[in-house]
Amino acid sequence: MRITCPFCGERELGEFTYLGDAKPVRPAPGASQDEVYDYVYLRDNVAGAMEENWYHGGGCRAWLRVTRNTLTHEISSVEPAAGAGARQVVK
């Protein structure tokens, strides 16, 4: 499997580290215990397109938001995660 880093171009899987589901959003400080529990522990077991966080630690050290099909490993989009640098240099 290869991932096309928006900054570096196409690179092998070994340069990347998988963090996991990019969907969960940290609840507000006053959120209920159930909401926090959901955020920390509960994950969807997606069969199909899934948004994930990946780290290009063996390269430019940017965090990436990757849309990957969990059935086929097909990657349909790779974008810099929020705060990963303003400029996207490789299309």
Add this chain to the structure above:
Amino acid sequence: MAEFSWEARSPLERALVSEPYGVQGEAGVALTEIRNFDLVQVMARRGKASEMATAAKGHFGVAAPETPKAVRTADATLIWSGPDQFFVLSKGGRQSVKSLVPIFAASASLSDQSHARVLISISGDKARALLAKLSSIDLYPAAFPVGAVAATSMDHTSVTLWRGNDAPGGRAVFNVLVFATFAESLWQTMLDSGAEYGIEIGHSEELA
């Protein structure tokens, strides 16, 4: 209080033996460690990338790289190292961290990497063949021309790889910046990879 005498030494001082390695005859690869350089990491503070670019252009006279490229200035090389960040590589304290702090005071964070990295220069007819064993980057001349940069991994070790100006005779020169503590390991791997071509080993004070 005990008195200490600090002496800067290369992390490769033990591993680097300046004699032919591998098959005898004309060496196919030259491995040269470049010693005693100044290396400063410049990273834009959040939301300050354009201010950093302006400061760099004003100071160096050329724009700092915003894509994986290396740019030569009058007395330094600016090497892309990731989004909104680059290295300043120079000799003789001309672009030391001390001299760069006022330039980037309002836009970027600096980190002195002079003694944190080892710089290895790889050249010779078989340079690409040696690197092909360590890296999946396409180093074909058209795909990786002079000034091309890759932040990548070799032998599971993060490196900054770039192609410098060609040596006399038009042979390509590849430079690798590697973390100091991983340098000896990567050096040994390079020796293993290049043994079949014959290696000429040395060290230099001159930036390629």
